[in-house]
Amino acid sequence: MMALLLRDLKLSVRAGGGALIGVLFFMTVVAVIPFGVGPDLNLLSRIGPAIVWIGALLSALLGLDRLFQTEREDGSLDLILMQEHPLVLTVLVKCLAHWLANCLPLVIASPLLGLFMNMSEVAIGAVALTLLVGSPALTFIGAVGAAVAVALPRGGLLVSILVLPLAVPVLIFGVSASYAAVEDPAPFMPPFLILSAITLFFAVIGPLGAALALRNAGD
Amino acid sequence: MTESLAITKFSDLANPARFLSLTGRIIPWLAGLTLCLFAIGLYLSFTTEGDYQQGDTVRIMYVHVPAAWLSMMCYTVMALSAIGTLVWRHPLADVSHKAAAPLGAAFTLIALATGSLWGKPMWGTWWVWDARLTSVFILFLMYLGLIALNRAMDDPSKAARVSAVFILVGFVNIPIIKFSVEWWNTLHQPASVVRLDGPTIDPEFLTPLLVMAVAFTLLFFTLHLMAMRNEIWRRRVGAQRRLAARMASREA
Amino acid sequence: MRLKAQGLAARRGEDLLFSNISFDLGAGDALVLTGRNGSGKSTLLRAVAGLLHLDAGRVTWSGSGEAGRPGEACHYLGHRNAMKAELTVAENLSFWKTFFRDSAGGAGASVAEAADMVGLGGIAHLPFGYLSAGQQRRMAFAKLLVAYRPIWILDEPTAALDIRAEQTFTDLIKRHLRSGGLLLAATHQPLGLDNAQELQMTGFSDLPESLL
Amino acid sequence: MSHGFYIGLSYAVSALIVAVLIGWVWWDGKARQKELAELERAGVRRRSSAPAGEAQ
Numbered sequence: 001m002m003a004l005l006l007r008d009l010k011l012s013v014r015a016g017g018g019a020l021i022g023v024l025f026f027m028t029v030v031a032v033i034p035f036g037v038g039p040d041l042n043l044l045s046r047i048g049p050a051i052v053w054i055g056a057l058l059s060a061l062l063g064l065d066r067l068f069q070t071e072r073e074d075g076s077l078d079l080i081l082m083q084e085h086p087l088v089l090t091v092l093v094k095c096l097a098h099w100l101a102n103c104l105p106l107v108i109a110s111p112l113l114g115l116f117m118n119m120s121e122v123a124i125g126a127v128a129l130t131l132l133v134g135s136p137a138l139t140f141i142g143a144v145g146a147a148v149a150v151a152l153p154r155g156g157l158l159v160s161i162l163v164l165p166l167a168v169p170v171l172i173f174g175v176s177a178s179y180a181a182v183e184d185p186a187p188f189m190p191p192f193l194i195l196s197a198i199t200l201f202f203a204v205i206g207p208l209g210a211a212l213a214l215r216n217a218g219d
Numbered sequence: 220m221t222e223s224l225a226i227t228k229f230s231d232l233a234n235p236a237r238f239l240s241l242t243g244r245i246i247p248w249l250a251g252l253t254l255c256l257f258a259i260g261l262y263l264s265f266t267t268e269g270d271y272q273q274g275d276t277v278r279i280m281y282v283h284v285p286a287a288w289l290s291m292m293c294y295t296v297m298a299l300s301a302i303g304t305l306v307w308r309h310p311l312a313d314v315s316h317k318a319a320a321p322l323g324a325a326f327t328l329i330a331l332a333t334g335s336l337w338g339k340p341m342w343g344t345w346w347v348w349d350a351r352l353t354s355v356f357i358l359f360l361m362y363l364g365l366i367a368l369n370r371a372m373d374d375p376s377k378a379a380r381v382s383a384v385f386i387l388v389g390f391v392n393i394p395i396i397k398f399s400v401e402w403w404n405t406l407h408q409p410a411s412v413v414r415l416d417g418p419t420i421d422p423e424f425l426t427p428l429l430v431m432a433v434a435f436t437l438l439f440f441t442l443h444l445m446a447m448r449n450e451i452w453r454r455r456v457g458a459q460r461r462l463a464a465r466m467a468s469r470e471a
Numbered sequence: 472m473r474l475k476a477q478g479l480a481a482r483r484g485e486d487l488l489f490s491n492i493s494f495d496l497g498a499g500d501a502l503v504l505t506g507r508n509g510s511g512k513s514t515l516l517r518a519v520a521g522l523l524h525l526d527a528g529r530v531t532w533s534g535s536g537e538a539g540r541p542g543e544a545c546h547y548l549g550h551r552n553a554m555k556a557e558l559t560v561a562e563n564l565s566f567w568k569t570f571f572r573d574s575a576g577g578a579g580a581s582v583a584e585a586a587d588m589v590g591l592g593g594i595a596h597l598p599f600g601y602l603s604a605g606q607q608r609r610m611a612f613a614k615l616l617v618a619y620r621p622i623w624i625l626d627e628p629t630a631a632l633d634i635r636a637e638q639t640f641t642d643l644i645k646r647h648l649r650s651g652g653l654l655l656a657a658t659h660q661p662l663g664l665d666n667a668q669e670l671q672m673t674g675f676s677d678l679p680e681s682l683l
Numbered sequence: 684m685s686h687g688f689y690i691g692l693s694y695a696v697s698a699l700i701v702a703v704l705i706g707w708v709w710w711d712g713k714a715r716q717k718e719l720a721e722l723e724r725a726g727v728r729r730r731s732s733a734p735a736g737e738a739q
Contacts, residue, residue: 003569007558014557020370024363031356035403039348075551078522082542083571115335115345116356276686282697325704329697336693340686373600438701445708452715459722460601467594467606593725 001085001093008097011070019101023109026059030113041118048117049127049178055113056106056131057138057171061163063102064142065149065156067094068214072150077214087211091147095139095207103135126181126188130195134174137199140206141166147213169198235451238311242444249441256434263427279337281427285435286330290358293323293439297365298390301383311447313379314454316386317369318446322439324362330355350404354397361389375454472498472621474519474541474653478528481514488514489672490527498621501644501654501664506672512657513550515672516624519655520547534575534621544574546620548628552611556600560586560610563599568617577619577650585616590639604631612640623647625656 012019033051034044071077080090110131114124145163149155173195180186264281297319303312334352335345346352365382372378473495480490488511494502504512517523519530521542532541554563564582573579580588586595589609594602602610608631615623623644629637641663648654648664656662 003566007555007562007566010562011555011557020363020367024360024367027363028360031360034348039353039404041344041347044348073551074555075549075553076555078517078520078547078549079553079567080570081522082520082545082547084540084543085570118344118346276689278690279693282693286697321707322704325700329700332696332700333693336689336696340689442704442708445712449708449711449715452712452719456715456718456722457601459719460597463594463722463725464597464601464603464606467591596721596725 001089004090004093005097008094009101012097012101019105022059022062022102023105025062026055026106026109027113029058030055031116034116045118045120045123048114048119049123049182050175051117052110052113052119052127053131053171053175053178056103056110056135057164057167059106060103060135060138061142061160061167064098064139064146064163065159067098067143067146068150068210069146069155077150081214087214088207091143091207091210091214092203095136095143095210098143099136099139103139107131107135120182123178123182126178130174130177130192133192133199134170134195137170137195137202137206138163138167140199140202141170143206144209144213147210147217150214151217170195173198235310239448239451242448246441246444249437249444253434253437253441256430256437260427260430260434263430267423267427276337276340277424279333280424281431283330283333283337284428285432286326286333287355288432289435289439290323290327290330290355292436293319293326294358294362294386294390294393296443297323297386301386301390304379304383305387310376313376313383314447314450315443316383317375317379318450319443320362320365320369322442322446324359324366326435326439327355327359327362331359348404350397350401353400353404357396357400358393375457472651472653473533474530474622475532476519476528476530479515479518479525479530480527481511481518481523482526483511483514487526492528492670494668494670496653496655496668498651498653499648501648501656501667503662503664503667503669504655504657504672505659505669510672512672513626516547516626516655516657517549520545520624522547532622541622544620545622545624546615546618547624547626548611548615549626550630552607553614554599554607554611557598559596559598560591560602561595564595564610564613564617567614571618571620573619574621576621579618580616582617585613586610588616588639588643589613590636605633605636608632609636609639612643616643621651622653622655625654625658627658628656629658629660629662 030051033047037043037047068077071080081087083090107128110128111124114127119127142159142163145159145166146155148162149158152158173191176186177188177191177195180188180191260281264278297316300312300316300319303309304316331352334355338347338352339345365385368382368385369378372381475495477493478490479492481488492515496502504515506512514523518525519541521530521540530541532544534544553567554560558566561582564585568579568582571579579585583592583595586592589612591606591609591613594606599607599610608628612628625644628640632640637660644654644656644662645664654664654667
């Protein structure tokens with residue numbers, strides 16, 4: 001399993017890997033928002049956490065459709081399906097590798113974008129923390145979508161359409177926890193704990209669903 | 220006579236092997252000169268007086284302005300190389316603009332970071348969507364996009380041609396971006412925000428600034444030549460690997 | 472060691488591809504599937520490997536010791552090579568070696584040995600994408616050697632290969648059979664195996680296939 | 684006002700980025716030369732530099 005993790009990480013940093021593109025997309029999306037709403041620093045700092053979260057959500061979905069599709073195209077998926085390792089575990093490891101290569105850079109880049117959005121230090125920290133906790137849930141949900149769409153020729157857009165509605169709870173609690181850290185009356189812990197619970201829940205449901213879908217996608 | 224000499228020199232350079240041996244001799248000198256200039260520049264920039272208005276923070280200028288200047292010069296070098304790729308199909312031009320993209324990104328990053336560190340004590344915030352800063356930020360995104368584009372394609376000469384087109388389109392676009400960002404900025408900007416213009420530059424600051432600018436420029440060219448050598452070697456490795464694969468077939 | 476199939480049937484979409492196929496292979500036996508394109512050879516192989524749902528029938532495997540899904544005792548070499556073009560050959564092979572792990576009753580060759588056995592020992596350090604189609608196929612075959620599996624399921628193993636490479640493959644297959652392995656292969660070209668059973672796939676529905 | 688902090692930080696950041704850049708270019712060059720040397724040892728020669736190498 002370690003071998004699979006290392007191989008996937010290696011693939012994502014080698015030429016043609018998508019690790020850089022996700023962060024770049026994230027920065028670009030967040031950077032164009034001020035051109036739409038204007039450079040009013042107060043307004044930007046108010047909507048900042050929401051925008052950083054939406055940007056991260058979109059860029060986390062960007063490379064997800066390739067999670068199983070590349071494996072299928074070169075035939076590796078067949079061999080992975082045949083092994084005696086539990087498929088759920090294999091999917092979990094693949095999700096982990098994808099998260100490390102694609103989502104962790106987003107978490108690391110988010111404080112920088114927080115500065116651009118003129119967010120306070122507390123808000124920046126809160127957004128980075130909620131992203132760190134919440135983004136694995138996005139990967140796990142996305143894995144189900146990627147597994148369902150694995151055999152489709154133009155699965156990429158479809159994965160986003162399938163997964164975005166399912167990711168709404170993550171967005172709700174992630175953003176509300178970030179705001180709760182800044183605005184006094186609202187407590188930070190309840191939404192943050194719910195977010196953690198969602199991540200743990202999908203860490204179980206996601207790989208199970210993806211494994212089931214992969215087993216049935218055989219042709 | 221001189222013209223034909225120039226042409227032979229140029230075609231000499233066209234040969235990558237010639238280029239490698241020539242740059243191998245030049246690079247140590249260039250690096251040494253860069254080091255000396257940096258030593259002088261850094262000494263000057265810490266010994267001159269501070270500005271009465273901006274205090275000591277004016278010293279940030281000695282890195283910020285040269286880096287900003289380089290971020291633009293690097294793009295110009297890339298645009299010229301892109302013309303070389305598209306018009307003369309010169310292999311060294313491909314190598315040149317591919318090697319320059321990460322350097323440009325790094326210098327733009329320095330300009331952004333030091334600008335932000337300058338802005339914090341001056342404006343009280345790390346970042347304002349000021350026209351100049353915003354344009355530099357867009358330039359930074361363009362550099363990163365180019366790096367990603369170069370990485371995404373296997374065939375180096377095809378990648379070079381495609382990114383050359385993109386570089387030129389971007390080059391034509393830069394004035395438009397600059398203009399529209401300024402227009403957008405004046406549309407929204409409340410008059411209270413402090414602009415960076417300040418008083419005209421004192422000759423006292425000018426000397427260290429110029430020395431640092433020259434030092435940074437030389438640093439860029441040193442690194443550019445080194446990166447070009449790396450790129451040539453990278454292509455050579457690729458070609459020899461393909462050759463190795465073919466030879467293995469023949470022997471087996 | 473026994474691989475048994477009884478009354479297998481599979482469909483593609485609504486059409487019945489084959490039905491009522493049975494075979495019984497012991498240690499050292501080989502079964503070669505022949506037949507026209509679209510007669511269901513690949514489908515049968517994938518079904519035995521456990522990659523497809525069967526319409527009817529069952530495949531059972533009793534190996535040395537534990538009995539499990541037949542898929543776990545199989546090497547499957549499909550039309551695609553299952554190697555990553557971005558990684559070097561050695562990286563690809565050593566990944567599959569650790570990921571497969573040896574089945575009970577045997578041990579795989581090391582990566583360098585496997586590359587030598589398919590006749591490409593010198594170029595395992597190259598990225599897989601640099602190899603020609605035939606070389607890629609040979610390296611994909613080397614994947615079968617790095618981890619031990621009693622059953623080899625090969626789908627058109629010799630496509631894109633020249634005669635010499637075909638001979639290498641046949642030798643390796645014979646060695647596998649001699650050491651008590653099993654083989655299922657679909658092929659257009661004869662593999663040159665003696666005493667292999669041949670199953671002619673006719674490709675129609677309902678009629679029982681004849682075991683020659 | 685601790686301007687010194689911002690000045691120091693900006694020089695440090697610039698020095699860090701330049702150092703990373705130089706390190707990367709340097710390391711990249713070394714790595715490529717090592718790859719070339721390895722290929723050379725494996726008996727692969729450029730056709731133009733050593734035509735005799737191909738005959739063997």
